[in-house]
Amino acid sequence: MVVMVRDMGPLMTAILLAGRSGSSFAAEIGTMKVNEELNALKTFGLDPIPFLVVPRILAGVFVTPLLTFYSILMGVIGGVIVMLGLGFTLPLILHQLASSVHLNDLGAGISKSAVFGVIVSAVGCWHGLRTQQGPSAVGLSTTRAVVTSLLLIIVADAVFSAISFLLK
Amino acid sequence: MNAPDNIAISVKDLTVGYGDNVILQNVNFQVRRGEVFVILGASGSGKSTLLKAMIGLYPPLSGEVWIEGGNLVAAQEKERLALLRKFGVMYQSGALFGSLTVLENVRLPLDEFSNLPDPLKEVAALARLKLVGLGAAADKMPGELSGGMQKRAAIARAMALDPRILFLDEPSAGLDPITSAGIDLLITSLHHFGFTFVIVSHELPSIYSIADRVVMLGSGAKGIIAAGKPAELRDGATDPWVRRFFNRQPDPGHSLEPS
Numbered sequence: 001m002v003v004m005v006r007d008m009g010p011l012m013t014a015i016l017l018a019g020r021s022g023s024s025f026a027a028e029i030g031t032m033k034v035n036e037e038l039n040a041l042k043t044f045g046l047d048p049i050p051f052l053v054v055p056r057i058l059a060g061v062f063v064t065p066l067l068t069f070y071s072i073l074m075g076v077i078g079g080v081i082v083m084l085g086l087g088f089t090l091p092l093i094l095h096q097l098a099s100s101v102h103l104n105d106l107g108a109g110i111s112k113s114a115v116f117g118v119i120v121s122a123v124g125c126w127h128g129l130r131t132q133q134g135p136s137a138v139g140l141s142t143t144r145a146v147v148t149s150l151l152l153i154i155v156a157d158a159v160f161s162a163i164s165f166l167l168k
Numbered sequence: 169m170n171a172p173d174n175i176a177i178s179v180k181d182l183t184v185g186y187g188d189n190v191i192l193q194n195v196n197f198q199v200r201r202g203e204v205f206v207i208l209g210a211s212g213s214g215k216s217t218l219l220k221a222m223i224g225l226y227p228p229l230s231g232e233v234w235i236e237g238g239n240l241v242a243a244q245e246k247e248r249l250a251l252l253r254k255f256g257v258m259y260q261s262g263a264l265f266g267s268l269t270v271l272e273n274v275r276l277p278l279d280e281f282s283n284l285p286d287p288l289k290e291v292a293a294l295a296r297l298k299l300v301g302l303g304a305a306a307d308k309m310p311g312e313l314s315g316g317m318q319k320r321a322a323i324a325r326a327m328a329l330d331p332r333i334l335f336l337d338e339p340s341a342g343l344d345p346i347t348s349a350g351i352d353l354l355i356t357s358l359h360h361f362g363f364t365f366v367i368v369s370h371e372l373p374s375i376y377s378i379a380d381r382v383v384m385l386g387s388g389a390k391g392i393i394a395a396g397k398p399a400e401l402r403d404g405a406t407d408p409w410v411r412r413f414f415n416r417q418p419d420p421g422h423s424l425e426p427s
Contacts, residue, residue: 031266032265032266035261035262035263035266036259036260036261036263037263037264037265037266039220039225039257039259039263040257040259040263040265040325042224042225043223043224043225043252043255043256043257044252044276044277044280044281044329045248045249045252045253045281046280
């Protein structure tokens with residue numbers, strides 16, 4: 001259960017988010033670039049960064065922890081159901097859960113997920129803005145956004161684990 | 169620079185390129201206020217690059233672009249924003265924002281830069297759409313419009329902040345002759361309202377129909393190879409390539425026989 005709260009919940013949510021939203025950000029902004037919509041913004045004197053990137057990064061920061069909390073909740077409920085299926089009683093499971101999982105575990109998982117949210121949205125937007133011209137460019141940006149996000153999420157998770165180990 | 173009153177745009181010694189790859193070198197011309205000025209040339213001659221350098225999207229390697237008395241290349245942030253207000257741009261693809269309705273597209277610059285109350289912004293945006301004949305399409309999404317309608321909507325959006333200069337990148341490209349003639353008619357009627365147009369095109373029927381003056385870019389020349397009225401260039405150009413271009417004739421060495 002601790003692993004679900006501290007690691008698996010945030011990590012799984014971030015991976016799903018990279019595949020679903022990071023790729024979508026890259027595709028949306030990449031298509032806008034190919035269609036010259038970014039140039040249109042620039043000639044109005046509007047900077048695409050505050051206009052397109054900042055709202056998406058803020059969305060990543062605020063929504064990823066909520067999704068992670070939901071993911072952890074579903075993971076724990078799933079675990080409880082499996083334990084019940086194995087013949088353990090509900091009071092025993094809840095007692096075990098309360099004694100092994102602490103609030104700071106949840107805090108660590110949720111705060112980690114906010115960083116994952118920044119990574120997924122920033123990388124998606126960055127690859128969208130770097131989209132080149134041509135019919136395959138948007139697809140290429142989308143793939144790169146997902147691959148880069150996954151790599152950085154794993155690296156960030158390793159850094160969090162190292163920090164957590166050093167602080168113990 | 170003290171430009172004469174009748175000069176809207178002045179391009180001086182403009183050199184544009186990417187790194188070591190120089191595309192246009194020492195380009196000089198002026199666009200008079202209220203004229204329809206067409207930049208034309210072969211594919212790859214740098215027409216769109218020149219347009220993008222003129223509107224400040226590509227920083228030139230050297231040279232100046234003066235718009236209504238202000239140097240866009242050297243302008244600092246505040247002056248640059250003021251200069252950007254003086255012109256509108258229609259991109260080749262229309263570049264309408266796909267997530268906004270046509271009316272919201274035209275309203276966007278007003279929302280960002282105008283102090284008008286909201287109901288007046290709506291009225292102003294709708295007036296621009298009616299001017300280009302798209303009043304009935306205000307609530308449609310860009311994806312629901314035909315190519316010609318998208319270009320007209322893009323012209324309406326370019327006029328949102330009331331500029332006096334409009335840059336149009338290939339307004340007739342990819343359109344059928346009737347729709348293309350409709351765009352020409354729209355440009356001609358807006359021209360009568362006093363707009364100055366800078367148009368990139370290589371659609372000869374459109375050029376003959378709307379252009380007051382043209383400059384032609386040569387693909388190997390990295391600059392202007394001819395300038396003047398389109399009919400004069402068609403009939404009296406000394407450069408054989410220019411004559412062939414205006415008379416739609418292939419290169420002399422061009423053959424359909426297998427080599």
